[in-house]
Amino acid sequence: MDAALLRRVEQQRVAMLYGNTAAVSGSAVLMAALMVIIAWPDVSGLTIFLWCGGVLLVQAGVQWLTFAYRRAANAQTEPRLWGMRLANAAFVAGLMWGSAAFVLVGPGQSLALALISACLASRATISIMTHAYFPPALHSFAVPVFGLLALRYVFEGGYRNAALGVLWIAVLGYVLLFVERQARAVATQIRLRVENEQLVDELKRQNTLAEEARVRAEEASRSKSRFFAAANHDLRQPLHSLGLFATALRNGSEGRAGIKLVDQILLCTESLEQLFDNLLDISRLDAGQVQVKRETVPADQVLDRLRSTFSVPAQEKGLRLRVRGSKALLSTDSTLLFRMLSNFVSNALRYTSEGGVLVACRKRGRTVRIEVWDTGLGIPADQHERIFEEFYQLNNPERDRTRGLGLGLATVRRIATLLDHPLKLDSSVGRGSRFSIEVPLADAQRTPSVSATIEQKVPNLLRGKLIVVVDDEASVRLGMQSLLESWGCKCVTAMDAAEALAGLGSDIPDFIIADLRLRGEDTGIEVIRTLRAQLGESLPAVLISGDTATEQLRKVSTAGLTIMHKPLKAVRLRALLNHEFARRSREMEEGEPQKTA
Incomplete structure (x- = not known):
């Protein structure tokens, strides 16, 4: 690889690194708040204030560095220099976060230490997503976090605590190995894209290079598929472990305070799981890896599932959810259809403050149009196309995660295209919106398919197994x-x-x-x-x-x-x-x- 190509790859990796600083700072503030809640009953207010001040100061420094990078004249000519500057800032941030294991936890507070450990593991997991493009930055952050956490367990004394300390070192080793592999995949993907751009330029001058450009483009696509396949498996591993630990910890917690804190960790874990699932679903849809299982589905089967899923959330928000039944038989994939409709209902409840949401079906020839109405804010006509773009949200400039991630409608459009179910939006600002999907009717003589479900309430037969x-x-x-x-x-x-x-x-x-x-x-x-x-x-x-x-x-x-x-x-x-x-x-x-x- 020539020097110019190496520089372009390094430029893009560092640009991706700095492009994630805003998301990192936002998640850091939320995680710091959760850790303060955990430590508040047992740690002095002054100690908590000083630790929070240190965290905020570091995040402010990162934002200032990002501002300087975007205005610097040498940002493109010296990308490595700017990458290492952010890596140094990440090291200071890692020390601040790792110090929480000592500062926010007193001697003998095993529950508090376990909760703080789970929070630090979640924080490190987020850093994998945002720092993997430039391994020195991830190394600078992860090593002090896991190192100080392991040291805290060793200082706690006892064989089990020492074993947990060794476990955290093992987790650190896994994270470093994973990041190295993902960084190589990212660098390869960037390199292939840059090379393809050069080949396209050359193609304009020499038609003889057309076949080579096609081969390289296919290789770039395969590289992307391999990258997302690896991410699907490897990024889910630490989340899977964290979820198991948190659930086990909740089962063993005593008192409302302990259970409430563990519930907060589980909510954070579910938020990360939702983000991974949405991103990976979009990548699988784009890659054509989602197989449609078309079957004869009673409309009421899907509608009843919507009613049972969203009745409680609607009541908690003071809204009325009406789901009108239908005897129609649909020819569709029941899982994918429910995924689309649940996104519509979820968005309708999220952006409606008064009134309610209606789900109804209308027969139109050989199709059934399933409509979701709401009395919410409405969507301006010039935004009807943009809301189906990834990460685009109306009325959420602060990127409040409780109001979604901006991926639901992007997934819906891809599924609608895959199923060949026409999608339509009608909306009036201040009056509400109507999303609709046209689904073909099934042959009435065919027997409806019954989807297998896992029983949610069965006797507890696990004891002693x-x-x-x-x-x-x-x-x-x-x-x-x-x-x-x-x-x-x-x-x-x-x-x-x-x-x-x-x-x-x-x-x-x-x-x-x-x-x-x-x-x-x-x-x-x-x-x-x-x-x-x-x-x-x-x-x-x-x-x-x-x-x-x-x-x-x-x-x-x-x-x-x-x-x-x-x-x-x-x-x-x-x-x-x-x-x-x-x-x-x-x-x-x-x-x-x-x-x-």
């Missing part, structure tokens, strides 16, 4: 063990099938939970096959993975196994286990042979 967890990530194993034991299960964790068999000894487990992608070429599919061959073919099992690639899902389907995607919600896992144990109990009572999950 022996669960095997196989995962190559130590944090995931520890988090899953904490969660299962909080439900009364016994748990054996392992990195592979051999370690699982050794840990079980002569015991026969009741269930296997295995990660799909393990170390090397090993997979959870092979682990389940090995354990079943040794312990019994009827042993129920489930795979858990952050990988949504079509090839991987095809392998799981061929193996006849069930898969659940990370970050995994604890309530879904508990419902699955209860459902499986209830089924096995019924089969034993009836004397029927057990089926494999």
